[in-house]
């Protein structure tokens with residue numbers, strides 16, 4: 355499919371807005387369409403749709419090496435992300451849709467932790483510091499974690515030979 359745009363209606367203010375879509379080729383996987391819309395009222399949305407036939411509802415990968423950190427991750431708005439070892443859960447429709455890799459997912463977790471840290475009390479700050487320490491160990495390949503993505507629409511994926519796919 356090729357790049358294009360279409361008219362839509364803003365779900366917040368009802369104005370007409372332009373929805374843009376751009377195809378993106380993910381290596382060893384296939385084409386993913388990225389959708390983007392911005393309205394004058396401040397509303398914006400991003401989503402992704404997997405165009406290849408490989409659409410599955412659940413991916414789980416154990417991250418144990420630097421190679422695992424570079425595995426590509428596609429998350430649609432309907433994807434639920436879980437990292438049990440860090441107590442992280444991102445529910446569907448929370449946060450943005452993205453195409454990134456496992457390390458990018460960890461960077462997103464770190465940015466959220468930095469925001470939470472600002473208003474945290476001493477006890478919460480200690481917990482956050484512990485999570486930062488764990489994330490650094492994971493990035494250095496000294497600690498393992500699982501990354502699980504569930505998406506009933508089949509538009510999310512973890513692209514790794516080591517991923518368990520359902």
Ligand SMILES: [Zn+2]
Pocket residue numbers: 364365366367368369393394395396397
């Ligand atoms: Zn609007």
